[in-house]
Amino acid sequence: MATSAFTTTEPAFRFRQGTRPLLISMPHVGTHVPPALAARFTDEARHVPDTDWHLEQLYDFADALGASVLVATHSRYVVDLNRPPDGASLYPGQSVTGLCPVDTFDDTPVYANPADVPGDEEIAQRRDAVWQPYHAKLAEELARIRTQHGVAALWDAHSIRSVLPRFFEGKLPDLNLGTGNGTSCDPALAETLLRIASSAKGYTGVLNGRFKGGHITRQYGDPAGGVHAVQLEMTQSSYMQEQLPFDYLPQVAAGVKPYVRDMLEAVLAFAEARAAR
Numbered sequence: 195m196a197t198s199a200f201t202t203t204e205p206a207f208r209f210r211q212g213t214r215p216l217l218i219s220m221p222h223v224g225t226h227v228p229p230a231l232a233a234r235f236t237d238e239a240r241h242v243p244d245t246d247w248h249l250e251q252l253y254d255f256a257d258a259l260g261a262s263v264l265v266a267t268h269s270r271y272v273v274d275l276n277r278p279p280d281g282a283s284l285y286p287g288q289s290v291t292g293l294c295p296v297d298t299f300d301d302t303p304v305y306a307n308p309a310d311v312p313g314d315e316e317i318a319q320r321r322d323a324v325w326q327p328y329h330a331k332l333a334e335e336l337a338r339i340r341t342q343h344g345v346a347a348l349w350d351a352h353s354i355r356s357v358l359p360r361f362f363e364g365k366l367p368d369l370n371l372g373t374g375n376g377t378s379c380d381p382a383l384a385e386t387l388l389r390i391a392s393s394a395k396g397y398t399g400v401l402n403g404r405f406k407g408g409h410i411t412r413q414y415g416d417p418a419g420g421v422h423a424v425q426l427e428m429t430q431s432s433y434m435q436e437q438l439p440f441d442y443l444p445q446v447a448a449g450v451k452p453y454v455r456d457m458l459e460a461v462l463a464f465a466e467a468r469a470a471r
Contacts, residue, residue: 198310200320202324206327207328210262212262213260215346215465216348216349217261217347217348217349219349220265221266221274221276222245222275223247223266224267225242226268227272234310239271242271244270246354248433251442251447259462260462264332271304276410336348340419345469349423349426351426367403368397368428368432369397369399369400369426371384371387371388371424378411379417397432426454433447
């Protein structure tokens, strides 16, 4: 395994603070790979194909809603911000990618030379440089919102190719809501969101199906403590071109965007009703 030292000149995140009790987290939109690391990648991996492309554009109404927005800068191939810091599997017994992935969603190598796979020291460096700052900011903002409003809502925004045989059979539902099997948010909120997703014309929705929420949803969701966390894993076919060059398709996105906004407005209505109690 490689003993290369990891360094980066890019901040771990971009952040905009809002005025209402909602934080939108986008842990997989980052595309930055430091040049020295990219040189070790396969040609395929340098295109960072497993990115949650264009979510900032899809959620361009977030500022108007008054939400805080936390956006990753580094590719998940550097370090996966939605995995536990020890790399433990979120779906035991199922195929998954790790804290510092060595394979793509298509089950092809990230590293051109197997000797370049990161060892424990380099993984720790990546965690300290990128994973830790993102999570520190996430926790800090949730605490601020909770203190200011008495309640905080966390929306973990994701997208994925609609067909990925490595992880699931057939085509994935379009709107995959995850609440850690009911542990990360109030069940009444989850049911409201599922109603919106299930009634979205031309789309399919599911709650706690193949995607139940990753580390962020499970770690920070604490309904009893006033923090309600939900993950939305969307099919990329709902708003973009799923293959290279991964273009955003505005006319396609226009169909699903109102339903995403409806869900976020429902989250805010729930949180603010709780805050008013």
